Amino acid sequence: MKDHIEELLIQALLHLQRDGVLPKGQEIAPQVERSRSAEHGEFASNLAMVLAREAGRSPRELAQEIINRLPNSRQVERTEIAGPGFINFFMNRCALYGVIKDVLRDGKRYGHAIARRRQRVTVEFVSANPTGPLHVGHGRGAAYGASLAAILEAAGHIVQREYYVNDNGRQMDILATSVWLRYLELCGEQLRFPHNGYHGEYIYDIARLARSEVGDKWRFPGQNVLDDLAPDGPGGQAEVHIDALIERARTLLGDSGYRTFFDAALDTILKDIHDDLSEFGVEFDLWFSELELERSGAIQHAIDRLQQNGHLYVKDGATWFRASALGDEKDRVLTRENGRTTYFASDVAYFLNKLERGFEHAIYVFGADHHGYIARLQAAARGLGEDPESLEILLVQFAVLFREGEKVQMSTRSGHFITLRELREEVSSDAARYFYVMRSHDQHLDFDLDLAKSRSNENPVYYIQYAHARISSVFRNLDQMDLTHNIPIGEAALDLLGEAHELELMRAISRYPEVIESAARLRAPHILAHYLDLLATEFHAYYNAHQFLVDDENLRNARLNLILAAQRVLADGLGLLGIAAPEEM
């Protein structure tokens, strides 16, 4: 419907340009929005106010000129000029009835669009280091990223979901070494476990797995392992110690032995993350390995590009990227003195790789603590000679869990954090998916565990799902009462739907395409979450006020058409958020 109003306005403006009221050759982008209150009609446009100056007319005068040139439309009941120069559009009921028909005809495509500017876009999210299970902090990024990707797709874009696997860093070496040490313990060696190693129970599981495959092949006496090593201790000492341990592991195990533990750790944890996310309704099209980035020469390729563009210099034996000249606060090292490339070099290469794979837009979903990345990645984009606009970083603020009104304390250091899996088991994946995205991504989130698992009307997830289930229930009752639902009869009788509740519900349904469009444009799944809550409210109110299964065949079928349309939209919206739409509850 909104599209229709915009089209009418464009026609009127073209007419005005021909008549010389407005300067020619200007881009026309009519601004139409939903009115807040019914007295202002369905839609309002501020076009006359925006263009008044260049037309040399008062806003209200120009508004009249625009209205005079609006093409006739069967959907528009009337227009009016209001306030300082708004043009209000009052829609015909036929327009609303048309929406019901659209939904029933289009099925799953209703509300989904072919974007005006269709983009090929990659959405990278989660990308947690594969050094342990996902925790609740990753959950929000997962829920947000997955919902956003689905919404972008619904809005007509071509979307690829990517997980960047950090399988190349020092943390991975610490992980592999930790596994080996636990393995030695299982073999019966007595060792002091390093302060900065990975202490989680799951390390034993991986070590056990490795041992079941290789037996005692990589067992060494504990003394040989720790002999002459820099001592462990708090602070910097621990860092030196763990690095020395890694070196020792490499020396004693050799390439093949080291890989045994490295791969066991990586494979096990990555599979766990994959399964965890899958159970959370989050799937990726591509798991992109950082290690592969190095092997394929992509990192060198990116560095070469920066070199060609004259953005590199050498200082203290390291290769630096002159990021400070491109908007970053300082220059960044790409190749360290020891010859190894930095994590940042991989980031640059990965970005370039995304563009070279044919994506014109790269979205990154990061935790709020990564905001320092924005400037440096944009500098990299500029340095590569690419449009910095092609890169978009979305920061997701932290979620704080509350149980019985108390903040749930968590710290990664103590290894005392709640995993995503635990959260899902406690409150269900559906509730978690909804709660994670019900707030704007740039807003801190208070996650109320008790509310999320409560089976009550206060819980928005159940409230929305209940609306869907209730509609299914109505159709089940229809069968039991030996009545039938005939869609064509209902369509012929739609004009019987004139109750206030019915009109409100139809208006809500008619907004769905706009909701998807703005949720996609603003990268804001919470807009969809709120909308579904509102749609459920309209349905429940209608349900309580009127009977659907009435004797009058025409009225009954018309009402069933309406609630079926509502159900389709509920199901589709829940689907985009990764939440089930149950038939019964």
Place this chain on the structure above:
RNA sequence: GCGCCCGUAGCUCAACUGGAUAGAGCAUCGGCCUUCUAAGCCGACGGUUGCAGGUUCGAGUCCUGCCGGGCGCGCCA
């Protein structure tokens, strides 16, 4: 210290990137089940949008300065 994000009803949050009278849920108070699922509905109460200026037809939204909260500032990953 510098930089980024946030501040809206008692609480948790919306407000479609500048529009008309700032909206929901919870909490509090009062109603509705012999009728398609009460996991539901209806009503009441609740605001100087942190503070002070500025920009304009018009500001919760934009600009400046304060106040308060979160996060970040490694040849770490």
